[in-house]
Amino acid sequence: MADLLSTGVSGLLASQIGLSTVSHNVANVNTDGYSRQLVQFNARPAQALGNFYVGTGVNTAAVQRAYSQYLNTALWTAASDQGRAAAYQSLTAQLNNQLSGSTNLQTSLDAFYGALGDVANTPSDASSRGVLLARANALSSTFQSLSSQFNQLGAQVQRQLGDTVNSINSDSQSIAKLNDQIRTAYASGKGEPSDLLDQRDALVKKISSEVGVTVVPQNDHTVSVFVGNGQALVNGANSYALSTAPNAYDPSKLEVVAKDSGMVLTGQIGGGTLGALLDFRSNVLDPAQNQLGRAAVAMASAFNAQHAQGMDLNGAMGGTFFNVGAPQVLGNAANQGSGTVSASITNVGALTTKDYVLKYDGSAWSLSDTAGNSVAMTGTGTSADPFKADGLSFVVGGAASAGDSFRIQPTSAAAAGFNTAITDPNKIAAAAPLVAAKGSGNTGSGAVGGISVTDPSNAGLLGSANIVFTSPTTYTINGGAAQTYTPGQPISANGWSLNLSGAPAANDSFTVKANSNARGDNANALNLGKVANLGVLDSGNTSVGRAYGQLTSQVGSAGSLAKDALTTQNSVYQQALQTQQGVSGVNIDEEAASLVRYQQAYQASAQVISTANQIFSALLSAVHG
Template identity: 85%
Template sequence: MADLLSTGVSGLLASQIGLSTVSHNVANVNTDGYSRQTVQFSARPAQQLGNFYVGTGVNTVAVQRAYSQYLNTALWTASSDQSRAATYQSLTAQINNQLSGSTNLQTSLDAFYGALGDVSNAPADAAARGVLLARANALGSTFQALSGQFNQLNGQVQRQIGDTVDSINSDSTSIAKLNEQIRTAYASGKGEPSDLLDQRDALIKKVSGEVGVTVVQQDDHTVSLFVGNGQSLVNGSNAYQLATAPNQYDPTRLEIVGKDSGSVITGQVGGGSLGALLDFRTNVLDPAQNQLGRAAVAMASAFNAQHAQGMDLNGNLGGAFFNVGAPQVLNSASNQGTGTLSANISGVGALTAKDYVLRYDGSAWSLRDTAGNAVAMTGTGTAADPFKADGLSLVVGGAPSAGDSFQVRPTAAAAAGFGAAITDPNKIAAAAPLAGSAGAANKGSGSIGGIAVTDPSNAGLLGTANIVFTSPTSYTINGGAAQTYTPGQPINANGWSLTLNGTPAANDTFTLKANTNARGDNGNALALGKVANLGVLDNGATSVGRAYGQLTSQVGSAGSLAKDALTTQNAVYQQALQSQQGVSGVNIDEEAASLVRYQQAYQASAQVISTASQIFDALLSAVRN
């Protein structure tokens, strides 16, 4: 009867473990990362009784978690991609809202050119001129506000980068500690530490959502985590922390480095929310800031050039109408020499939305854009012969050392510095500075087609010029030497350019002189109105309005792609989660069935023990009698 009792006790104990395991599963049904646990049983070795083998009960072999390494790895990858897509979509949505909000640049441009049209209709009207200045200031405020919002978003990104790195370091330290506990638990020979393994897997999933990692299982049941091209985060019980460091050119811009090595790994980080932050900063925010600045430079350059060709109510030629931020030149923190660099925009038509790095190798300078592509330069870099590339003029000086470099950001600060340069409405140069007339006795069909100012600084610009054609193909100016005339080609002198329509005859005359009707003239105001559609950028192919349209289209496209990517990654993540939970998740219905089964087994084992006790009592009673 001792064997029967032992058999009943083994069943009772096995059922107790089963009931405890099921209870643990039910209690953790809502615990994130928990894997369903199961009990593994095996029959005890049978005893031979005569010609038979009689069973002796059950052994509890192990309590194991329902687990698939393949499905968990797929879930970690999906978590990384989903977190990256969610962060990227959130950021692109913010920048899209900024461009389409109350500070919409296109609205400000339309209002400004509308006010300019009112000045064209009434060039002497003080109220119209005042409104134009107000609209110019509003346009400047819009450029500045958009630039400020981009800067705020950039600051938010920098803070999120720092916070994410801190979180990664904290989680990596926790994983390293769990590695040590798991290794110790396995070494004790007491079975699988399921709850510790679940805790570690949950942390790995969290880190995967923060940054793309490679997970390597080790023979001692620990895991190693790597980021980028081999930067270790966790190795056994050791955690290797990441850190942030100022960019070598811009101390407000954070780079990702290995805390121990100090090596920059920003370009190697590609997954999770951290990868999204870095990607958004480089591929959306920086280009948007530069593209906005490019539009500001184009606006100021084109409008100022035409404004300089007009005359204001004081009888003076127009000055700069808009100010704009100058190109930024940032020294590398590792520069050893005393080299200097100055940058100016010399050709707006060739200006891009890129940033550049100018580097000295000890004997020559080379230019690359921030994507690493070589950019051809002309010139020698002196003030008399500056380096020229992509609309920039670069002048180097001092004594640079080999390896020294400078970052050039042509348009990053342009919008922040954009604003009206004049405050006096009388200084709006709405009038044409020169008036032209054809001689009353002219015999040919020549007529004045247009007058343009080519050099506002020419001292003889406003002087009277008498043009006399000695033949249909030659002329003199103020009795000077005869010059050849080619029909259709302009006549140039003293900072002005005159275009004639038709064909002049011999002895025909034309006169140019300072405009004495500047108060009522709108010649230059009409020309300023045409700047709205004037091709300025991309070698004359892109106007200011179209440049802003390119910006909104560029950011809008990024936002649309980010939204689609998030939808896709959400679906992939849910599929990966369902597959993983199909193996590891707790099913209440299954646990209820297991609970009944173990309860009945427990009761049956208790009955076996009771029966063994009754038989033993009967034997004792028989012996006593």
């Protein structure tokens, strides 16, 4: 009866463990990251009786979680991609909202040029001129506001970088502690610590959503977690923190670094929220700020150039109408020499949206963009012969040391520095500064085709000039030396250029003089209006409005792609989660069936024990009866 009793007790205990495991599964049905646990039973060694063996019961071999390393790894990868897509979509959506909000640049441009049209219609009207200045200030505010909003979004990215790094460090520490506990549990020989393993896997999944990681299982049941090109976050019971540090060129911009070594990891991080933040900053936000600045430079350059060719109500040549932020030159914090670099924009049509790095190797300077691509330069870097590349000029000075470098940001600060340079409506140069006329006694068919200003700073620009043709192919200006006239070619002097049509005859004359009717003249105002559609950028193919359209299109495209990517990654993540849960998830119906099965087994084992007890009691009664 002892064997029967022992067999019944083993079944009772096994069923009890089964019931406890099922109840644990049911209790954790809503616990994120929990893997259902299964009990493994083994039959006890049978007892030989004569020519046969009689079973002696059951042993509980293990309580293990339902788990697939492959499916969990796939889930972690999906979580990393989803985390990146969600953060990237959120940031691009914010940038899109800024561009399409109340500070829409195209609306401000349209209002400004509308006011300019009113000045062209009534050039002497003080109220029209006042409205134009107000619209110019509003346009300046729009450039500044958009730049400020971009900067605020950049500051938000900075804060999120710090918060995400702190979260990663906290999770790394927790994984390291669990590694130690799991290793100790296995070393005790008491089986698999399922709940600890689940907690670790949940943290690995969480850290995967924060940054792209590589997880490597070790022989002692710990896991090592790496980021980038092999930087360890966790190794055994040790964790290694990330940190943020100021960019070598721009202290206001944070880089992700390894806290212990200080090695910059920014370019190595691709997945998770952290990867999205870095990618958005370098591939969307910074180019958008540069493109906005490029539009500001184009607007100021083109409008100022035409305004300088006009005359204001005071009879003076038009001056600068808009100011714009200058290119920024940032020295590397590690520079050892005393070298200096100054940068200026010399060809707006060749300007790009890139930033550049100018580096000295000890004997020569070289230029590359921030992606590391080499950019060809001409010149020697002196003030008389500056380096030139992509519409920029660089002048170097001082004594640079080998390895010194400077970051050039041609347009990043341009929009922030955009403002209206004049405050007096009378200084709006709406009139043409010069008028040209043919002599009343001319006999040839020559006529004035137009006059333009080529050098507004020329001291003799507003002086009178009398052009007399000594023959159909020669002329003099104010009785000076004879000059050759080529039909179709302009006559130029004192910063102006006169075009003639037809064929002048000998003794024909033409006069050029200052415009005495500047108050009622609108010639330059009409030309200023044409700046709206003037090709300024991209070798004269892109206007200011079109440049802004390119900006909104680029950001809109990035936002659309980010939205699509998020939809795709959500689907991939849900599929990976469902597949993983199909193996590891708790199914209430299955657990209910297991509960009934273990309950019945428990009751049956109890009946075996009761039967053994009855037989033993009957035996005792027979012996003593």
